Amino acid sequence: MTEVYLNGKYVGDVENPQEFVDHIVTERRKNVLTDNLNVLYNEKNNIIEIESSKGRLRRPLIVVKDGKPLITEKHIAQLEKEELSWTDLVSQGLIEYLDALEEENALVAFTEDDLTPEHTHMEVSTLSFLGVCASLVPFSNHNQSARVNAGAKNQKQALGLYVANYLIRMDMDVNLLQSPQVPLVRSAMHTISEYGKHPSGQNLVVAIMSYKGYNMEDAIILNKGSIERGLGRSTYFRPSIAEELRYSGGLIDEVGVPDKEVKGYKSEKDYRLLEGDGIIYPEAAIAEGDVLIGKTSPPRFLSSMDEYNLASNLRRESSLTVKHGEKGVTDMVLITENEEGNKLVQVRIRDLRTPEVGDKFTSRHGQKGVVGLIVNHTDMPFSASGIVPDLIFSPHGIPTRMTIAHLLELVSGKVAALGGRYVDATTFDSEKESDIRNELLTLGFRENGTETMYNGLTGEQFEAKIYVGNMYYLKLKHMVANKLHSRARGPIQLLTRQPTEGRAKEGGLRLGEMEKDTFVAHGASLLLKERFDADKTVVPVCEECGLIAIKDEYKNRHYCPVCGDDVEITNIELAYAFKLILDEFKSLCVYPKLQLKSMY
């Protein structure tokens, strides 16, 4: 007796489990049962599990009977003539979807040659177990699996042509590569996914060598000449959005050039780019602090008393300005209204980004790196035929990572560029390495892809032969221009008087607990004090009760709120955060009495 479970619930027993399972499968293939149903006969535990619930991952496989796939040449011919479609194959039971459960009972052949009578299924294609991104990695069957994974992930972050209608879109935080190219070394997935319609990289001449140590630790060297010719040039778009919000009492925000009387009025210079409607004009060069959309808001906390008070009746300034560290050109202005019918203004900023030191680039093999140096065209190494690499990649990135496909792509790219054709590098189904090498030989180059090269600075010939070729490189969306940050003085938090956090708020760089420990370990105690001086304050303390006293700046006198005027009050220097914790102690009804004594 074998127990049967449907979607995890016990439904009954069967006498002959194998027969039962086979029956379910045949009925499913005959379309009597739903196609979304999988069954597992777990012989070890003697149970049958049937699943038809939502959210299972399933993949299509060709059904095999007696070592022969059910899909024959005839079907393929019909498919080519478009007499048959994929859904026909599924409904005829020639292809079926298996989930993780049923795969336990299946024996899947990878290729037709592997088929034996024991096999129950065959892969639709050798590529089909990979996702779209992973199958875009050329020669990926020659790579370590972790690198294919990284390569697939990196491609998602690459800049390219993400949509064709980008000019009329208001997408947040997007990049466009200015002259994207189709890869020379491609896989079948490039054709299937119509990669040519949305390419996201460029074919570069890559030399694998070292250059004055500037490509240590995965850094790469770029040719300045290549950058000037358009390598890795991209545009950054980012809209700023302002809304006319409605408040209680019929008050409303107002877009327009603010009056000089408005609370928080910046300076005339900051508003200079605004037109009469309070919105900036397109194609204006903007820098940090410039106002994009002028806006004023009604005064806060309007009480009945204040209505007679002229001073508090002023509107507040709430304009949209260019954020800290940003620059660019206003690209497009859009005026519309939101769901509530309020006026909505969007201004799109455009910024040209040429590659600079710190920008991130990668090949399609998880070999990512940051630009370490940009070298003048004249100082780059060159080959006997005068070829100058666009990019120099460090050889130390290869041995530990074992990305053989990276090396294969390099020669294949060279063959493709010289031979004027594309090289097919589909996973498990690529052109042969030996064929590519021979072709390179017939093109008049050394078959292993190396060339004699010369030092660009001295003109001397390098002793080693340099491995050069063409590779498809991607510019990733992580650019230093969006990340670079430093601060000496700047904004502080209201509560703690400590520096704000984060680049957007021009924050400080935190010296954390463990970093503090290193100062202590070195005995650099005065340096440590200075480093933590950011919230240093001078506080008057009553010598009598040990609480914080009051200093009246107008009357120029000190007094203690507890003991009165007639006590000695001394100024001490401490961290504002400590003054705060003393206040918190007081709120707990704990009396923190300070006893002062001279430091010397």
Added chain:
Amino acid sequence: MDDVLKEYSKQLPIKIIDEVKKSVPKNVSKSKLKEIMENILEEYKSMKVAFGESVGLISAESIGEPGTQMTLNTFHFAGVSEMNVTMGLPRIIEILDCSKSLSTPMMEIYLTSPLNKGKGIKEYAEKIKETTLGECIKEVSVNLGNSTIEVETDDNKMNILKITKNKIIKIVNTSLKGYTVKESGNLIILKPRGKEDTVNNLFKTKEKIKSIYVSGIKGITQVLPVKKGEEYVIVTAGTNLKEVLGMEGVDSSRSFSNDIREINSILGIEAARQSILNEVTKVIDVQGLNVDVRHIMLVADTMSISGLVKGITRYGVVSEKSSVLARASFETPLRHVINASISGEKDELNSVVENVMLNQVIPVGSGVPKLVVRKE
């Protein structure tokens, strides 16, 4: 020779002088020895820690940094087979927190000759191991008809353990109350005295019988004779130092447990300090890391300085700190502040943490010396 060494006895620790005695040839000339001693003295002085050096923090960093490289949760197989001991980070935490229940309590028992040559060691080890009745019986069954429990003994096992049936009956008799125990054939029959027992109770006692203590040392669940260098030692799972050290044939000067609390209660605080040192060093050595002993010594000292072993937890060493603020900055701040306010505690701001909080010069390194200039 002794005269020269005596001169230095005030400037150098005894241990160093003893070491010199051992390693210097007997016929060394007086001037040569003097030269050696001068060099040692100079080296010794240069090794001294300067005043104001933050040794505690440096120790913490020196143990903590290699700790990040430690493979998490490794089991080290001490000896040939079977015995596995917690090592790596979990073990370090166990030692430093001074946990009450160890995940793998263990003993290493050194033996006197002839046992340490391996003679009769198997039988001896078997004697140490705690044996329960369950191990020397084949089957226990409940006879519902007579409402008795029938125990069938395993004669083979009994021979190895050198236990007779009579002895078993005696043991069962003393540890199980309310039952008469009789031998009948190859069975031992237990009959409830007085009224008939409920079926439920019968089954409960059936399980109880299996865990009755028969022989060996309580707490020791596994024994494993291992050859260590030239001699044989017994490694055990489970500890009971008190009993083991009292046994004949055990070298009580070298046998030890890995339970620091147990060592403290039986051998005293100095032994506990040494065993903290040994256990931490063992873990670090197994991982192939290198930490100066002095860092570990400092930790062992702070843990045992009060005369009791205290873990580095908020209940242990941290609760001993004199500063309220320092205690509050390490876990459960509110509790410390409120308790301090009840007794009116005073914080003298003598240590590092408090002064960092107040943004004052910490009394460490360059913060120690003070310079006052008199105004003219």
